[in-house]
Amino acid sequence: MELLPQTVWVIGVVFARVGALMMLAPGIGDQFVPQRARLIVALFIAFTLAPVVSGKIGPVPTDSGDMFLAILKEIVIGLSLGLTTRILFSALATAGAIAGMQSGLGMAMAFDPSQQQQGAVFGTFLALLGTALVFQADVHHLFITGAAKSFDNFLPSAPLPLGDIAQFGLRAFSQAFALAIQITAPLLLFGIVTNIALGIINRVAPAIQVFFIAQPIQVLLGIMLFAVTAGAGMLVWLEAIAEAGRSLN
Known part of the structure; x- marks a missing residue:
């Protein structure tokens, strides 16, 4: 009974960080996933990681204000980790919008579950394909182990590293x-050549x-080129998101 409050505190701290991460994690964090399912997954991961990271979590704070601040800090760290993966997934929506504009299907819309809103049909396809690739290649395991390793990089007792979090987020934005651009480079070249050729023809025969x-x-031609080159582009994206997962470890 003496160990019960400390055990509950450790699980609560881990759940605050992991639960915040699950809110933004691609796939499990999408809007169409039931909230109960996300809660069960977060609780399962928290119960699994709690014995591993219990030595890095301090005793239960005696003051309720300190307890609230500690939980809030864990939520901020979890949100920053989840936001990184969400930013990298947003590269697929951007690539889909570029592909739609270059192929003439920029106004063709479909619901994008990763963005929870209407998006270009190419972006929706890439988002679903990216989610499938992440789970098929077990890249999500890197982010689960990264959540455990984050207790080494961001100790619960240490001050919140806002500078590191901001730098990490900016690097994720630029990489996205x-x-x-890398995914849609062939379509960008196709669009430039096509528009130049059509412009010349229009000047010759107005x-x-x-x-x-x-x-x-x-x-x-845009759909055919997208079908041929999308596989190579998605492999580049998968390697980048796997590298982001390895960096957390």
Whole structure:
């Protein structure tokens, strides 16, 4: 009975960090996943990690204010870890928007479960494909072990490292934009060449509505090029998100 309050405190601290991470984690943190399922997963991971990290968590605070601040700090750390993966997943939505504009399907919309809103149809496809690849390649294991290792990098008793969290987030943002460009680089080149060619033809024969005539051909070629190059682009993205998971470890 003397150990019960400390045990509950350790589980609560771990659950605060892991639960916040699960709120933003791709796949399990999407809006269509029932809240009860997310809660069960977070509790299961918290009960699993609690014995591993119990030595890094201090005793139960005697003051309720200190207890509240400690839990709040764990939630902030968990949200920052989950936000990193969510930012990298947003690269797929950006890549889908670029692919839609270059292929002439920029106005074709579908519900994107990773963004919880309407998005380009290419972005929705890439988000679903990315979620499947993450679970198929067991990349999510890296983030679960990273949550355990985060108790070494961000000790509960240490001050909140706001500078490190901000730097980590900025690096994730820049990497997400770079990944979006890498995934859609062939389509960007295709769009530039196509628009230049259509512009030249329009100048040579202004009476011909060349943009309306070429629109179906542009859509068809854009879809074919996307189908051929999407696999290589997704492998680049998967390696980047796996590297982000390894960096947490």
